[in-house]
Amino acid sequence: MAKQVVLTGNYAAAEAAALCRPEVIAAYPITPQSSIVERLSEKVYNGELDAEMIQVECEHSAMSAVQGAAAGGGRVFTATAAQGLALMYEPYFRMSTLRLPMVMALATRKMTSPETVWSGQQDAMSVREAGWIQIFCESNQEIVDMIIEAYRLAEDPRIRIPVNVCFDGFYSSHLTEGVWLPDQAEVDAFLPDPRMSLPALLNPDHPLSLDPLTAGPILMKYRKDHLEAMTRVLPVLEEIDAAFGKQFGRSYGGGIEAYRTDDADLVLITIAGMSGTAKDAVDLAREHGIHAGLIRLRVTRPFPARQIAAALRGKKAFSVVDRSVCFGWNQGPMHMEVKAALADQSARFSHFSTIGGLGGADISLAELGQVIDKLEEVKDEPREYPVHWLLKD
Template identity: 70%
Template sequence: MGKIKVLTGNYTATEAAALCRPDLIAAYPITPQSSVVEGLAAKVHNGELDANMVQVESEHSAMSVVQGAAAGGGRVFTATSAQGLALMYEPYFRMSTLRMPMVMALATREMTSPETVWSGQQDAISVRDAGWIQVFCDSNQEIMDMIIQGYKLAEHPDVLIPVNVCYDGFYSSHLTEGVDVPEQKEVDEFLPAPSFSHCVLDPKKPFALDPLTPGPLLMKYRKNHLDAMEKALEVIEEIDQEFGKKFGRSYGGAVSSYRAEDAEVVLVTIGGMTGTGMDAVDIAREKGIKAGLVKLRFIRPFPAKRIAKLLEGKKAFAVVDRSVCFGWSQGPMHMEVKAALADVDEKYAHFSAIGGLGGADISLQNLLETVELLDAVKDVPGEKATKWFMNE
């Protein structure tokens, strides 16, 4: 065990990134992410962290700067939210498709418009097909541990894909919890210095890093990328087990579950709503409802086989999204869980549940009502109407 510190989610990300010894950090402030890089800037200024800190004029520049440093073989870090993520989209896409490993903290936020700065997951969900690995955390401890694990995953020779460590803006980013901060020596033993060499720029060995690429070669790039995503599902499990042995904390890999073994109805959650969902399951159990919970930790790569296995034999499930799937009138993770169950879809009663947009709360009552509705429809297979948490 390291030292227990009381930290916000953002300052947890600061401490975790510093423990990973980044060579370069570049970021532009945007609510609710700003204090992540403010904390790192303070560490560099005070001599606590030996890293290059680059102050840039926009998020597009931030991703471009870390991209250049990664191409030089360095370990890099940045953080952003919402419109900042949208502004960096061009180099963000290039970062993954050039297979440059890094970790970026994403304090998730609703997207404009109507104008809002409050919590939501629409920003992260909107870029889920840009080739990055995405993990969602529901506690500050998980933020700490997944940034450290994120570098191990991104830099794995069979993966080489950048990682987004996502957590709910304001709910996680600004609220405090006790966090076990590992010792630097422990992190160094778990996470050695980067040694990837597949795209390292060297003046003595010049090459075209991102030339105009003909279709057949681009097809090979994309297939290799997707193959690495599939391999990442295995590596995620391996790293989780290794981390558990080293630090005493394990998260179950790409998916985790709570009281789901004998459940008839299941909540599927993502991010900070998960703890409240567990409370709802406990209350439902006291009422005689055989409820359980499945937590989606990684949505890219999507753990379809694990999801199908965890829901096997259940009667009903609801996927609670903090974002919307435009054009489908339901949540995007509900769409993806359905896709994972495509061959057995009509064996279940199921529906999408949407709440928490623009900082609205997903309450215990919301999730308990969802469990109770699942129990009411569990014997009638098929998809039901989307449930919206329209709290006043």
């Protein structure tokens, strides 16, 4: 029977991962994700989780260890952040391009330098071309549910791509919320049997060369197949989410969440934890007669371009609020991608990139209200306006 408990986002991720019965966990601690793998280590030590816990010397080794286990047909898990993600990049890229399904929690953090350990989304945005699926969570409950859904998505034979379940470091990772933890039997019934969904590539009875030197024509076929699988992710995720909602009573949809957009003139586009504050800003703007709405990006890879374009059709203005930067473009990366999604629309928008929340800086209700006010001012003069920085005085 499901139970309601109060957990940090990191503990929510750990409890959800344990419910999915990973057989191998490899981990190296790094702020702000460390308590995820610490919690899982306790569960293994106490006999609550039947898994092999590998304490490695670095994040490169962590990803390499779970990569080998996944190639052997095991269900695996790890977690990281920031410089740890950068250190594991080589096997991280190989994990996706070998099409080895797994789930990794990513408590997002600003990359150095200047030296920082605080929140931001630069780490996740920096690896968005590495072939992984990226899902961003707004709440601790969504962290629980998306880790469970992510295993079913990654292991689906139509997909077979690893998934990052991302959430804001220190905000979601360390703050507590009430969450419903499903019953183990329910999760077992929801997820496929790994012995059926995870065929072993490494089998001593049938030896093969895994990841040999590959000529260009064959490699191009690998990339084509990978990209085609990515195009199936969003409809399969919607299918999985509908099944999750039917079984557990909670559902989230697909690539985006639309909030009060039906009659909106202007739209904020947000990612992860800032979205709750942004919804409050939209509600306050509505009380003052401003027809504001919000789109929350739930999935950034594959990018939900068609859903974004449809949700913005008929609107006058938008701003994407990024907690990361796109070096060389003087804007946020998701603002750049939303513009790409709208490239084939004839309608013109007033729009600008908003950047804030870097290095743990708060994105306040007042600041998001100011973004809405600025959109209201420019909504009838369609063009791209300069980047708007949420800088403190």
